[in-house]
Amino acid sequence: MTLTNEGGFSTRFWDRAARKYAASPIKDQEAYEKTLARTIEHLGPNDTVLELGCGTGSTALLLAGKVKSYLATDFAKGMIDIADEKLAAGKAAGEAPQGLRFAVADGFSEEVELPGGAKYDAILAYNFLHLVENPEDLLARVRDLLKPGGLYISKTVCLKRKAWLFGPMIKVMQLFGKAPYVRMFSFDALETMTADAGFEIIETGTYPEPYSRFVVARKA
Template identity: 50%
Template sequence: MTDTARFWDRSAKKYASAPIKDIPAYEYTLDRTRSYLMPTDRVLELGCGTGSTGLLLAGAVAQYHGTDISPEMIRIARDKAAAEAVDNITFTAATAQEGMVAAGPVDVVLALNLLHLLRDVEDLFNRIHAALPPGGHFISKTVCLAEPSIGVRRFAFRAMIPLMRLVRLAPFVRSFRFDGLENSIEAAGFEVIETSTGPAMSRYIVARKR
């Protein structure tokens, strides 16, 4: 097991029980994402955590599959799906790249609060593009700690992360700018069709395969 998987395994129970910090922002993300889903869609969510978002969106689609690097997160997600009797959702422990390799046919790929935790997003964008049909959607929400429009508070967060990593209180975090992230997605063959900025230094992006 990788250090990243161990980190999220240790965090899983606390993550699952923590309340949503900004409910209006979360509901906005859900509503905008749901607006792109069709009843016949097969959805793959990368970095699904303990499955909360998947369980809320699964009723809008035909099939929903979530992957996460943490086996403990996946165990909790499966328990929640069983408890809620949601029968069109499945979960697998896998890295984002492994999840794309193993994915069957998909119409929508989600990466919500994941991309800033990955080292090689450019390769992942290419894999996602290859897996989707023409017109398929890639929807992401990403913390962007290098974005100038956020102001000076981004410097405090960026300074804290290396110190927290030294004592194993934080995972790897990549610093994105809004335009750099969108350019990388477009370079993989997508058209960015919707963006919005959340209060937590995050960028919501909807991209469509050309």
């Protein structure tokens, strides 16, 4: 099982979009910093962390120094190529965090499994779940990869309130290869799905307003 939709369309889309994506500025720096700050509050220096959908690795490079080990993954090779370039540049400058590694993989790949059946302390997924065609299966996999009491920390774009506008627009763009698969979540549907997957939600926030839902959930 993979995270891409039929025919690998989303993988091809993100491979092509990687360089443009990497060059784009963060749209809401304050919300991004709030997300980082809240995430850091839940991580510890001995934690083993997995990030899904890491893109070009900017967030991983900022968070990896706060934990013991950090595996950042993306199913688009174009994204990971750029992330590896950033990591190499950081190492050359003596600024790269220890314990950080990038890999082309998704949540179902064997590459994300730890040796000896060990489990992660935390799994992160930012601006990612709405791009996954089978999010229920992914959440089940995330739960399986976590230690008892481990944390799933995510931020998800939720466009359900504006589906009448964004839905048709995205479908037209998809016809021309200008948009990936997108699922229209509401905050309630997202949180219900997370709870139904066997998690206890311990914190939520909206960074930025009104569409990006931050959720911290503990493996029940």
